[in-house]
Amino acid sequence: GAVVSQHPSWVICKSGTSVKIECRSLDFQATTMFWYRQFPKQSLMLMATSNEGSKATYEQGVEKDKFLINHASLTLSTLTVTSAHPEDSSFYICSAPDRGKSYEQYFGPGTRLTVT
Amino acid sequence: AQSVTQPDIHITVSEGASLELRCNYSYGATPYLFWYVQSPGQGLQLLLKYFSGDTLVQGIKGFEAEFKRSQSSFNLRKPSVHWSDAAEYFCAVGARDDKIIFGKGTRLHILP
Numbered sequence: 001g002a003v004v005s006q007h008p009s010w011v012i013c014k015s016g017t018s019v020k021i022e023c024r025s026l027d028f029q030a031t032t033m034f035w036y037r038q039f040p041k042q043s044l045m046l047m048a049t050s051n052e053g054s055k056a057t058y059e060q061g062v063e064k065d066k067f068l069i070n071h072a073s074l075t076l077s078t079l080t081v082t083s084a085h086p087e088d089s090s091f092y093i094c095s096a097p098d099r100g101k102s103y104e105q106y107f108g109p110g111t112r113l114t115v116t
Numbered sequence: 117a118q119s120v121t122q123p124d125i126h127i128t129v130s131e132g133a134s135l136e137l138r139c140n141y142s143y144g145a146t147p148y149l150f151w152y153v154q155s156p157g158q159g160l161q162l163l164l165k166y167f168s169g170d171t172l173v174q175g176i177k178g179f180e181a182e183f184k185r186s187q188s189s190f191n192l193r194k195p196s197v198h199w200s201d202a203a204e205y206f207c208a209v210g211a212r213d214d215k216i217i218f219g220k221g222t223r224l225h226i227l228p
Contacts (some may be wrong), residue, residue, distance in 0.1 A: 034216055043206060043220045044160075049213065093159060097214040105216055107152075109159035 022030035023094030029074035030096035045110040050077040118211040120219035137192040139207030148210030185210040
């Protein structure tokens with residue numbers, strides 16, 4: 001099946017710095033990708049929809065200036081957590097639907113972010 | 117709005133016993149339904165999905181789920197659990213614009 005990768009798998013950064021997370025579709029093109037955040041022992045919460053060649057759309061309550069999303073190509077979306085704070089520490093997961101298979105969606109392995 | 121309810125936060129069963137995890141959804145049209153499993157610190161693995169057709173869906177690892185429109189349910193079952201099945205299980209519904217909405221999850225504990 002299709003594969004979605006994320007890089008890095010884990011990252012530690014200092015409070016106030018920014019960190020970028022990459023999400024790649026390895027063997028299919030993804031005009032749309034989704035970013036989720038998962039706090040410990042909680043469910044996945046959809047943060048935003050990343051659209052290739054256009055602005056991302058954010059779910060209610062998600063700060064678009066804090067979580068910058070860039071979908072510059074059909075296989076790559078990036079999430080940048082700007083001015084990170086300890087409360088941003090979380091597991092970030094991306095997903096991408098394979099439009100050739102309606103509603104078949106593929107998830108990346110996740111990125112563990114720890115802000116100290 | 118679409119939503120998914122998993123009424124059981126924790127479930128404990130003995131190894132070898134049968135398992136049923138409950139899931140109810142709210143969706144205006146025919147839903148696309150999924151069950152995912154997540155081991156600690158890991159990503160999601162798709163167990164099975166329902167798009168249309170036969171309401172009894174077979175998945176990986178011996179899991180199955182039954183779509184019941186009249187009850188708005190999509191319960192996950194396994195006839196005999198193994199210790200390796202201990203994990204977090206998420207039911208999800210495919211919403212508009214390819215979005216997937218997750219339930220809060222059920223943590224499965226296995227007694228030896």
